[in-house]
Amino acid sequence: MAEKQILTVPGVHVPKTKVGLTKINTLVEAAERLFSRASFFEVSVSDICKEAHTAVGTFYIYFESKTDIYRYLVARYKKDIKRALAESIAGCTSRLEVEREGIKCFIRYAVADPNVYNIVWGSLAVERQMFEDYYVSFAESYARALARAKDELKVDDVLSTAYMLMGITNFLGLQAIFEGMTDKQIDDAIDCTIMPILERGMFR
Amino acid sequence: MAEKQILTVPGVHVPKTKVGLTKINTLVEAAERLFSRASFFEVSVSDICKEAHTAVGTFYIYFESKTDIYRYLVARYKKDIKRALAESIAGCTSRLEVEREGIKCFIRYAVADPNVYNIVWGSLAVERQMFEDYYVSFAESYARALARAKDELKVDDVLSTAYMLMGITNFLGLQAIFEGMTDKQIDDAIDCTIMPILERGMFR
């Protein structure tokens, strides 16, 4: 999570010089560090500016509001999670494998950086629409992928199935974080408990 | 959600007179109304007090902080959800039926009062520990119930299974809210898509 490319996000002003690019990245990284230890509302704009060695006024050159730097972080996580998932399923030859690797990948990601939940789920408290947009668009692309593999599946409603699978993945991620599960424990839970249920239940 | 009994919750001072009991309930109901329209951080203590026709100082007689009235609402929802679930599964004669009715009950509850997510998931942003306590204790009692029905099940790790089922329920609830699903559409999704998967996957 340290790319230099600035994402296009409403309320975020893309800098036009190299200096500005460095500055906005400094602010984003400072915000990310602080939000990983405390919630959106416990972190003040002046905290972020102190952490980034920047004046408060400068913050508002790049972000129209405190909510907008949060929006930016949500967008960054979404992109990074999709990238991690795409990488993890690259070599898979069946939808069953894709599901198994996708679930494992997400849970490992979440354990390595539990901030995913703070940021993404926290968006519900920051701005409801941000949260809804995130999951609606995630579910839709998930459902399209399932539809493409329909001949391997025993399901008709791919959208509900997508929400079901997202729910399983997200809540097992929670369990893994709560219990501080190791990679081996994660693999065990997925291979021995979850995947057998899905294999019998939704695959031909 | 309008009982008079005050729950025992840290940071909440149980009133000792009838007058105090009325006052704290007025404050709680005012807070609940406001939090259903806006997030924890968009609602100020003085908003709550205005809505309850009460002075700010009075608020702090009953709640040590703004977080504590939120903690109280989370506790109230937890109790009420458990009550609704217990009622809905009262007549069930198998674990399969219990799961089906439980999922439907929760989703109907969530559609009727989407505030559940705002309050319970929002607690992640208000105070991480509140959120973790909620789900850890929910998962543990779910797992105990599954363990009692183990002879009907094809699973060994009941705790991971509990998290899986909680994930399915919660995310289908989200879908139902996002899409404004009717009771019939909810029943269809559960009966035709989700339950067949679970029936083949995790039941003997």
Add this chain to the structure above:
DNA sequence: ATATAACATGAATAATGTTCATATAATGAA
């Protein structure tokens, strides 16, 4: 070289969560 756009600053403003000194109302023992 210089005009223009981009970037940087921190004091000022209105609004926030919480405290406090002060007041009234309810309770229970004599």
Add this chain to the structure above:
DNA sequence: TTCATTATATGAACATTATTCATGTTATAT
């Protein structure tokens, strides 16, 4: 009843917040 004690009520005062703005400095392109 009397009166001492506890419970409840108040809103001005305080420190901190998100955001704005007038005033700079720096970078870029012609």
